Amino acid sequence: MIKTNLSIAAVALGLSSQAQEALWWKTPTVSPEINPDKTVTFRLKAPKASKVEVTGDFLPKEVLKGKSKIEVPGKAELVEGENGIWEYTTPTPLMPELYSYSFIVDGLKTTDPSNVYLTRDVVTTSNIFLVDGPQSNLYAVNKVPHGTVSKVWFNCKTTGNDRRLTVYTPAGYEKGKDKYPVLYLLHGMGGDEEAWITLGRVAQIMDNLIAQGKAKPMIVVMPNGNVDQQAAAGYAPTGFITPTIELPHTMDGTFETSFPEIVKFIDDTYRTNARKSARAIAGLSMGGFHSMHISKEYPELFDYVGLFSASVGFKGRAESSIYQNCEEKIKRQFALKPALYWISIGKEDFLYKENVEFRKFLDKNKFNYFYLETDDGHIWKNWRTYLCLFAQKAFIPSNK
Amino acid sequence: MIKTNLSIAAVALGLSSQAQEALWWKTPTVSPEINPDKTVTFRLKAPKASKVEVTGDFLPKEVLKGKSKIEVPGKAELVEGENGIWEYTTPTPLMPELYSYSFIVDGLKTTDPSNVYLTRDVVTTSNIFLVDGPQSNLYAVNKVPHGTVSKVWFNCKTTGNDRRLTVYTPAGYEKGKDKYPVLYLLHGMGGDEEAWITLGRVAQIMDNLIAQGKAKPMIVVMPNGNVDQQAAAGYAPTGFITPTIELPHTMDGTFETSFPEIVKFIDDTYRTNARKSARAIAGLSMGGFHSMHISKEYPELFDYVGLFSASVGFKGRAESSIYQNCEEKIKRQFALKPALYWISIGKEDFLYKENVEFRKFLDKNKFNYFYLETDDGHIWKNWRTYLCLFAQKAFIPSNK
Numbered sequence: 175m176i177k178t179n180l181s182i183a184a185v186a187l188g189l190s191s192q193a194q195e196a197l198w199w200k201t202p203t204v205s206p207e208i209n210p211d212k213t214v215t216f217r218l219k220a221p222k223a224s225k226v227e228v229t230g231d232f233l234p235k236e237v238l239k240g241k242s243k244i245e246v247p248g249k250a251e252l253v254e255g256e257n258g259i260w261e262y263t264t265p266t267p268l269m270p271e272l273y274s275y276s277f278i279v280d281g282l283k284t285t286d287p288s289n290v291y292l293t294r295d296v297v298t299t300s301n302i303f304l305v306d307g308p309q310s311n312l313y314a315v316n317k318v319p320h321g322t323v324s325k326v327w328f329n330c331k332t333t334g335n336d337r338r339l340t341v342y343t344p345a346g347y348e349k350g351k352d353k354y355p356v357l358y359l360l361h362g363m364g365g366d367e368e369a370w371i372t373l374g375r376v377a378q379i380m381d382n383l384i385a386q387g388k389a390k391p392m393i394v395v396m397p398n399g400n401v402d403q404q405a406a407a408g409y410a411p412t413g414f415i416t417p418t419i420e421l422p423h424t425m426d427g428t429f430e431t432s433f434p435e436i437v438k439f440i441d442d443t444y445r446t447n448a449r450k451s452a453r454a455i456a457g458l459s460m461g462g463f464h465s466m467h468i469s470k471e472y473p474e475l476f477d478y479v480g481l482f483s484a485s486v487g488f489k490g491r492a493e494s495s496i497y498q499n500c501e502e503k504i505k506r507q508f509a510l511k512p513a514l515y516w517i518s519i520g521k522e523d524f525l526y527k528e529n530v531e532f533r534k535f536l537d538k539n540k541f542n543y544f545y546l547e548t549d550d551g552h553i554w555k556n557w558r559t560y561l562c563l564f565a566q567k568a569f570i571p572s573n574k
Numbered sequence: 575m576i577k578t579n580l581s582i583a584a585v586a587l588g589l590s591s592q593a594q595e596a597l598w599w600k601t602p603t604v605s606p607e608i609n610p611d612k613t614v615t616f617r618l619k620a621p622k623a624s625k626v627e628v629t630g631d632f633l634p635k636e637v638l639k640g641k642s643k644i645e646v647p648g649k650a651e652l653v654e655g656e657n658g659i660w661e662y663t664t665p666t667p668l669m670p671e672l673y674s675y676s677f678i679v680d681g682l683k684t685t686d687p688s689n690v691y692l693t694r695d696v697v698t699t700s701n702i703f704l705v706d707g708p709q710s711n712l713y714a715v716n717k718v719p720h721g722t723v724s725k726v727w728f729n730c731k732t733t734g735n736d737r738r739l740t741v742y743t744p745a746g747y748e749k750g751k752d753k754y755p756v757l758y759l760l761h762g763m764g765g766d767e768e769a770w771i772t773l774g775r776v777a778q779i780m781d782n783l784i785a786q787g788k789a790k791p792m793i794v795v796m797p798n799g800n801v802d803q804q805a806a807a808g809y810a811p812t813g814f815i816t817p818t819i820e821l822p823h824t825m826d827g828t829f830e831t832s833f834p835e836i837v838k839f840i841d842d843t844y845r846t847n848a849r850k851s852a853r854a855i856a857g858l859s860m861g862g863f864h865s866m867h868i869s870k871e872y873p874e875l876f877d878y879v880g881l882f883s884a885s886v887g888f889k890g891r892a893e894s895s896i897y898q899n900c901e902e903k904i905k906r907q908f909a910l911k912p913a914l915y916w917i918s919i920g921k922e923d924f925l926y927k928e929n930v931e932f933r934k935f936l937d938k939n940k941f942n943y944f945y946l947e948t949d950d951g952h953i954w955k956n957w958r959t960y961l962c963l964f965a966q967k968a969f970i971p972s973n974k
Contacts, residue, residue, distance in 0.1 A: 220681075220682050221681065222680045222681045222682070223680065223682065279679070279680075279682055279684075280622045280623065280679075280680065281620075281621065281622045282620050282622070282623065282679055282684065283687065284679075284682065284684040284685075285684075285685070285699065287683065287697075289814065290694065290697055290807040290808075291807040291808035291814050292692065292694070292699060293808075294690065294692070297687075297690055299685065299692060302814055303814055304813065304814060314811075314813070315805070315809060315810060315811045316811065317736075317811060319727075320727035320736060320738075322724050322725065322726045322727070323724065323725045324722050324723065324724040324725075325722065325723045325724075326722045326748075327719075327720035327722070327745075336717075336720060338720075345727075348726075348843045349842070349843065405715070407690040407691040408690075408691035408693075409715055410715060411714070411715045411716065411717060413704065413714070414689065414691050414702055414703055414704060442749070443748045443749065
């Protein structure tokens with residue numbers, strides 16, 4: 175009988191030589207450690223470093239020097255202990271939330287090698303950790319039925335290329351026969367079709383809300399709103415090394431014009447309830463701008479509209495019929511009485527004033543909308559919260 | 575009319591404060607740069623560093639000191655130029671291939687901030703780049719119809735938990751009515767349901783081979799073969815901080831025993847051709863071990879079997895009926911004349927001798943199999959190559 179020397183082979187089995195190296199080097203450093211009192215300890219082994227900092231959205235913000243006073247997450251210094259392991263513990267417990275962080279070693283940003291899961295926000299890769307609580311638990315993978323997340327391509331005639339979408343279908347979709355309402359969920363200018371599903375934790379939020387009976391089972395469609403970008407990095411025909419933020423056809427009306435084609439593709443491909451009363455569109459920042467313009471341009475398509483920290487200007491970055499006669503188009507949209515027109519924004523958001531102006535316009539015309547104002551600014555914490563609340567109002571026609 | 579100050583707002587639109595920071599800090603460093611002569615230049619801005627190295631599978635291997643002489647990718651030193659930008663260019667052109675690399679700054683491994691797309695191999699995160707050529711072009715996203723990649727959960731009665739699978743369905747699946755053959759593709763011990771689709775570039779390989787008419791349109795199912803791991807990091811109920819490689823129920827017979835349930839789930843959920851002649855099972859390393867044991871245990875299920883750099887021992891890590899009477903079970907399997915029994919391994923693989931022994935056993939019994947020997951060892955380069963070749967032989971019954 176053939177024997178395998180598993181005692182030798184086991185560690186190396188299925189690992190590439192690069193991975194073997196990683197295990198070889200691997201130290202048992204635990205980081206981050208969420209302590210029983212909800213303070214959090216960060217550790218990094220860096221024996222040759224002279225300065226190690228942690229930066230993340232759990233720290234008080236700093237204002238960058240420069241004209242436009244951009245606020246960025248603060249930093250805290252780790253202290254070197256035994257064996258070159260640096261450590262920092264937050265002075266106070268952290269509120270329940272999903273946080274992101276990075277280390278800065280001698281001025282160079284790096285991720286935490288002890289924390290395997292990484293998320294990418296535009297061009298920045300960060301680690302995340304969860305401090306559990308009633309709201310943040312919606313972002314966790316719990317023992318509830320899980321929906322399916324698919325990366326789907328469709329050939330778009332308006333833009334003349336293949337485009338990648340992320341689609342969430344709720345648990346039970348594959349084996350059932352029901353038709354589902356659809357939420358179209360749009361990312362911001364720096365994002366792509368992966369932003370909402372990774373940073374926004376859409377699958378976990380929807381799994382949990384649906385299991386708790388707080389949201390209707392629905393399909394969530396997350397297209398790529400930068401029409402020059404066929405797909406996120408690694409999945410685009412332009413190759414792997416694509417750290418560009420130059421996106422020529424963004425906010426020039428093309429994406430908005432292509433939207434009925436996306437809706438048709440989804441209605442043709444999935445078991446959707448293809449009615450206005452079963453269609454929602456919402457987005458963050460530029461995605462809110464898109465949601466406003468698309469829903470006013472095609473008022474027969476969407477009954478639920480969500481503007482999350484949205485740019486709510488009437489002008490795009492290029493001439494387009496989409497950005498003409500906006501007031502008249504919005505009046506026509508409201509004449510059809512949308513079931514929900516949602517606006518939410520953080521008090522510190524750089525788009526706050528723009529939203530005040532937009533609401534004045536809506537108020538002047540006595541248009542009915544829902545308004546939510548939260549703390550903080552233009553951050554994913556707010557967008558996850560808005561999605562959790564919006565999803566509980568979607569497809570429930572209490573407003574008509 | 576409401577105006578948006580897009581000239582100010584555009585850069586920040588849709589970016590979290592952390593991302594704003596990233597753009598603020600962003601330098602126009604291009605890295606890696608694939609030069610016209612196919613040499614490759616790496617660059618990193620690190621003004622405070624005293625030593626910067628690059629490590630990757632494009633460099634000659636080094637042997638780690640220690641008892642077991644593990645080979646790891648070599649290192650090369652970058653040289654500091656203007657503005658703290660360090661640089662290294664390979665002395666010779668690189669052969670067409672998909673390569674992975676990391677930087678080492680003063681002894682600390684880090685990814686390349688100029689290269690957005692990252693891949694994770696067990697616990698190691700690396701950047702990748704492609705040097706284009708006839709074979710490596712199969713790993714690129716080309717202008718061909720693209721299949722769908724889904725993350726699907728199923729409730730497994732054998733293991734008593736919910737388990738996550740990656741499923742590739744070929745272009746045209748959603749709107750067609752055809753029934754498809756299914757390839758079950760299994761990862762190694764350190765892997766999970768994301769390994770083949772990211773490091774193995776399965777979707778791109780299958781899209782390209784199918785478009786070229788070189789492989790039959792097929793569904794590819796990639797389960798998680800470590801039964802204590804419900805899903806990859808970030809998607810498991812155990813939370814985000816899970817850098818463990820302790821996997822108690824791995825190679826103890828449980829995964830093999832649960833396999834008919836996986837096949838039934840797939841046949842119930844997708845439009846499959848649910849016959850032996852339309853089912854293949856293949857895997858790398860531990861996944862090859864699983865493929866050998868599953869195919870001999872359930873010889874009525876699979877007509878095509880692929881053992882890629884496989885551990886081909888008859889004993890598992892625990893007592894299980896799966897690992898009993900293996901010779902008799904393999905004889906029964908070959909009596910049913912599998913359409914393809916494939917074995918491939920690199921000459922430098924640490925499992926090479928084990929495969930020699932296994933082939934002696936097959937030869938002694940005059941069992942018909944296909945054998946391929948390549949250069950190199952236990953690495954993804956080989957596994958991608960094996961998949962490309964195996965997929966072209968799958969579901970074509972020339973061997974009976």
